[in-house]
Amino acid sequence: MIFGKVALIGMGLIASSLAHATKWKGLAGEVAGYDRDPEVRRIAAEIGLVDTVCDSLSDVVRDADLVMLCVPVGVMGAVAAEIAPHLKQGAILSDTGSVKQAVVEAVAPHVPQGVHFIPGHPLAGTEQSGPRSGFATLFVNRWWLLTPSETTDPQALAKLRAYLEGLEANVDTMDAPHHDITLAVTSHCPHLIAYTMVGVADHVRRVSHQEIIKYSASGFRDFTRIAASDPTMWRDVFLTNKEATLDILGRFAEELFVLQRAIRTGDGEMLHDYFTRTRAIRRGIIDAGQDTDAPDFGRVSKQAGE
Amino acid sequence: MIFGKVALIGMGLIASSLAHATKWKGLAGEVAGYDRDPEVRRIAAEIGLVDTVCDSLSDVVRDADLVMLCVPVGVMGAVAAEIAPHLKQGAILSDTGSVKQAVVEAVAPHVPQGVHFIPGHPLAGTEQSGPRSGFATLFVNRWWLLTPSETTDPQALAKLRAYLEGLEANVDTMDAPHHDITLAVTSHCPHLIAYTMVGVADHVRRVSHQEIIKYSASGFRDFTRIAASDPTMWRDVFLTNKEATLDILGRFAEELFVLQRAIRTGDGEMLHDYFTRTRAIRRGIIDAGQDTDAPDFGRVSKQAGE
Numbered sequence: 001m002i003f004g005k006v007a008l009i010g011m012g013l014i015a016s017s018l019a020h021a022t023k024w025k026g027l028a029g030e031v032a033g034y035d036r037d038p039e040v041r042r043i044a045a046e047i048g049l050v051d052t053v054c055d056s057l058s059d060v061v062r063d064a065d066l067v068m069l070c071v072p073v074g075v076m077g078a079v080a081a082e083i084a085p086h087l088k089q090g091a092i093l094s095d096t097g098s099v100k101q102a103v104v105e106a107v108a109p110h111v112p113q114g115v116h117f118i119p120g121h122p123l124a125g126t127e128q129s130g131p132r133s134g135f136a137t138l139f140v141n142r143w144w145l146l147t148p149s150e151t152t153d154p155q156a157l158a159k160l161r162a163y164l165e166g167l168e169a170n171v172d173t174m175d176a177p178h179h180d181i182t183l184a185v186t187s188h189c190p191h192l193i194a195y196t197m198v199g200v201a202d203h204v205r206r207v208s209h210q211e212i213i214k215y216s217a218s219g220f221r222d223f224t225r226i227a228a229s230d231p232t233m234w235r236d237v238f239l240t241n242k243e244a245t246l247d248i249l250g251r252f253a254e255e256l257f258v259l260q261r262a263i264r265t266g267d268g269e270m271l272h273d274y275f276t277r278t279r280a281i282r283r284g285i286i287d288a289g290q291d292t293d294a295p296d297f298g299r300v301s302k303q304a305g306e
Numbered sequence: 307m308i309f310g311k312v313a314l315i316g317m318g319l320i321a322s323s324l325a326h327a328t329k330w331k332g333l334a335g336e337v338a339g340y341d342r343d344p345e346v347r348r349i350a351a352e353i354g355l356v357d358t359v360c361d362s363l364s365d366v367v368r369d370a371d372l373v374m375l376c377v378p379v380g381v382m383g384a385v386a387a388e389i390a391p392h393l394k395q396g397a398i399l400s401d402t403g404s405v406k407q408a409v410v411e412a413v414a415p416h417v418p419q420g421v422h423f424i425p426g427h428p429l430a431g432t433e434q435s436g437p438r439s440g441f442a443t444l445f446v447n448r449w450w451l452l453t454p455s456e457t458t459d460p461q462a463l464a465k466l467r468a469y470l471e472g473l474e475a476n477v478d479t480m481d482a483p484h485h486d487i488t489l490a491v492t493s494h495c496p497h498l499i500a501y502t503m504v505g506v507a508d509h510v511r512r513v514s515h516q517e518i519i520k521y522s523a524s525g526f527r528d529f530t531r532i533a534a535s536d537p538t539m540w541r542d543v544f545l546t547n548k549e550a551t552l553d554i555l556g557r558f559a560e561e562l563f564v565l566q567r568a569i570r571t572g573d574g575e576m577l578h579d580y581f582t583r584t585r586a587i588r589r590g591i592i593d594a595g596q597d598t599d600a601p602d603f604g605r606v607s608k609q610a611g612e
Contacts, residue, residue: 074574123521123523124523127588142523143520143521143523145521172520178512178513181510181512181513182513182517182518182521183521185506185507185510185513185518185526186507186513186517186518186521186522186525186526187521187525187526188525189503189506190503190525190526190528190529191525192562192565192569193499193503193562194525195565195580195581195584196558196561196562196565197495197496197499197558198584198587198588199561199565199580199583199584200491200495200554200557200558200561201491201492201587202583202584202587203557203561204487204491204554204557206484206487207484207487207488207491207492209587209590211488211492212488212491212492212587213587213590213591213594214449214478214594215429215449215451215488215489215492215493216492216591216594217429217430217448217449219492219493219494219496219497219500219532220491220492220493220496221591222496222528222531222532223496224584224587224588224591225528225588226525226528227581227584227585227587227588228584228585228588228589229581231577231578231581231582231585232578234577234581235574235577235578235581236574238569238577239569239572239574239577242569242570242572245569246566246569246570248506248510249562249566249569250566251506251509251510252502252503252506252562253559253562253563253566255502255505255506255509256498256499256502256555256558256559257559259498259501259502259505260552260555260556260559263498263544263545263548263551263552263555264548264552266545266548268380268541268542268545271537271540271541271544271545272537272538272541274501274505275501275533275535275537275540275541276537277505277508278501278504278505278508278530278533278534279533279534279537281504281507281508281515281518281519281530281533282433282504282530282531282533282534283534284515284519285519285522285527285530288519288520288522
């Protein structure tokens, strides 16, 4: 056991997975949870998601040794302000937001002396949301990034790290600005682009919705999966990681125009070279154990007769 | 058995899957295969991919009742010209190219009287290629689009359809131009965009390649999968479906700029609405049985302790 009481604020996919994983691994004496939506609290109680479902922010954080803010980035500041007077001395306060600089700016001013604020971000998730969507193995072999500052207490950091490693996550630390540009490349821009492509398909009049859905297996469906993620979470990501996202999107548009021009002018050599280079990056991801080598994500069954 | 002899030209992913599936379902008396690469022919013989590995185009099509062109779109015309004098009267000639108008233009002029040319396109595949990558169930419950013309012989069409349905594919027919715009939306543009995003990531200096690979699970890796597909095949797709692809890419760039502007001006309501609409399309794809509802394509294991 690493913590006496763990408090989870917001009971969506990440918090419900944390609840399952913390119990599975025996990392806390008690897991308490709060969500501002009474229906989510009712479901959490019904399925026994946490030991204690609390009806207020002050209740859930009382005596907690670890408080995890698992709410959209846009409301982190308001929640931090409300819980601040009720945090226990020596407690660790962390979060699971996809953007880090904005969270630091919103939360840090409210953190009382004697409470250790260590922002974090688990690179794990699915396109599903809500208190029923969590599962214990979500973080296994996935990265959990922490962005401590120069003044972060090393003992608190070690304790949080031990808890996350107890969930079988891999922990890395970096500064918040570097986190935000890295995620703009690997996550935020890919998501915006997927949303855009799905939106375009929705507008094309010459191809019916029914046809797009029927024939989606040829590439489009992979885009719709990531474009089905939680809208509130993603709105907040783009509004709070504006600078890095717009930087990468600008480069993307530039690059897209270069490829469009190669298509228009019939420059097959340029296209072939480009498509060959991108293959190598895929190989690197598989070799690093960050995805399956099974064709089509293992979605296809190779057994005849199944 | 539907055909006496089936001839497969080009022994990559699609042809090798056709070979396995045709044998699995007992749809032909003999399956013969040819590839212009001697190494591919050697591997095909070694693994017993087809009944007969032929060393020339004239040999493979001789006496064949069905000839399948499974080569990149850019070489369809040259192959058709070479096989034309050797095709059996009454034979069906089809292809598996991802673009249809360009294939019709390249192949049709070479087709002799008495041979039934019916272009086709299986919406199935993985990011892998080569004679070892095929498997018998690749086409199960996937669409196989045929683009017959007004003069196509109904009996030949019925026979080809029976063969494809024997592979457990779902067969639809449409005209070639409509095929090409539909696939531009559902397949060609999503692939180009994935290639572009992977290319951008490759160029960003502030984030190392190692970091991009390490942290790819947060969205980027889905793009790298489709950007790992065969470069020659995709070069030919874009060069031969130029008009439809550029039309859709133009709309995509327009739409992307609208979203970029919403991010820049902080228009959270617009972003939230947009991201909510795209969720509905995903739901339609799952309801239509074209993808799994399992989170993250079922890539995650939900069993604790595995």
